[in-house]
Amino acid sequence: MKKIAFIGAGNMGGALVLGVCKAIDPQQVVIFDLNTERTEFLRNKTGCTVAQSAHDACAQAEYIVLAVKPQQLRNVQALLVPAMKEAKEKGIKQKILSIAAGITLESLAEIPLQYGLDLPVFRMLPNTPSEIGEGLNIYAENSLATDEMCTELENMFAQCGLTERVTEHILDVASAVSGCxxxxxxxxxxxxxxxxxxxxxxxxxxxxxxxxxxxxxxxxxxxxxxxxxxxxxxxxxxxxxxxxxxxxxxxxxxxxxxxxxxxxxxxxxxxxxx
Structure with missing residues (x-):
């Protein structure tokens, strides 16, 4: 089992991969992106694992980071449902983390819930200076996420910069000043x-x-x-x-x-x- 999987490794997802791989063993990080040049770059730079598919990445990790565009998020979530079911059968207690702007915690939980997957869900709005450890990563969580999970999340992203827990309302209204x-x-x-x-x-x-x-x-x-x-x-x-x-x-x-x-x-x- 891997600790964390990144579905998407573009500018923002890749910046987080670089930071997380400094905080935990890179072998505990698995990534997938259609851009294989990008994933090879990150593997060579960090030592993380590259999955052959989004399904493979998702099915083996405890934390699933959805680092895709807001317009793509719901489709990606639906595609990952079989992998999440597979992980559940393996006894993996998964948590979902989205970095897409504007998509609420309730909406993020909706698609998995339709398939009987009631999961802890996080929203994080990071920025690109996370790549060098100078980012601002504010996040909020749903009611299924415990304080212990939040602490674990903050520890994983500690090398990305300031990681701060806020209410979802603050997350929404602070998204532009933090991300843009x-x-x-x-x-x-x-x-x-x-x-x-x-x-x-x-x-x-x-x-x-x-x-x-x-x-x-x-x-x-x-x-x-x-x-x-x-x-x-x-x-x-x-x-x-x-x-x-x-x-x-x-x-x-x-x-x-x-x-x-x-x-x-x-x-x-x-x-x-x-």
Whole structure:
């Protein structure tokens, strides 16, 4: 028996595989994806096992991670029912974990339940920095999942970054800020680098300096516990260059653009579950 199976090993699923294989024995991790180049890459990098089919992966693992698109999830679940039945006959007490945005715990439990499989179900909304251990992985669970299961799940994903248990309501409304923010941050870093290049800084150094500055600012928020506005004010000397730059961003509606990006991304996530 394997500890955990990943059905899907794309950008997000693969990032989680890389993190989980640092937390537990890679031989306890089995993966399946139609993209065999991707699965071979992950096998060579981590030492995990590659299954020949989704059925084979699912039938031998305790935790089943459904790392597929929301639009594909229900079909994939239906295809895996025979494998879940097989696992039950073997005495494997399976748990389901989905990383698809917008699909509720109730909906995730529905298809297995139609076939007599009443299983503990988890929803997790990770982000791609999990690949390097700097991810944010918030999750919620249904009533069949115990505290012990949650602790075990957190231990398996510990090397992916911050893994935090929340209510399903918080999971839904926080999905955009947790999952989409890396893309927004990459855009911001790229824009800062463009500005530095315009001022004469070489491109490679501009990207490195902008990324480090953003990383340092994020660390200040997390480690000091101070409000971002207070930290911003501490950098802005009266009549100085920083406050001029801040005013320029305010003139361009920077705050509202960022807030709206999160709001409308979240609206899209909710639509995916309908």
């Amino acid at each position: 923010t890396p893309a927004f941050a990459y855009m911001f870093i790229d824009a800062l680098a463009d500005g530095a290049v315009r001022c004469g800084v070489p491109r490679d150094k501009a990207i490195k300096y902008a990324a480090q500055a953003v990383k340092g600012a994020a660390a200040m928020v997390l480690e000091t516990g101070r409000h971002p506005d207070a930290l911003k004010d501490a950098v802005c000397s009266p009549g100085g260059s920083t406050i001029v730059g801040v005013a320029t961003l305010e003139d361009a509606a920077f705050r509202s653009a960022a807030a709206n990006a999160v709001f409308y991304a979240n609206e899209k996530n909710l639509d995916l579950g309908k």
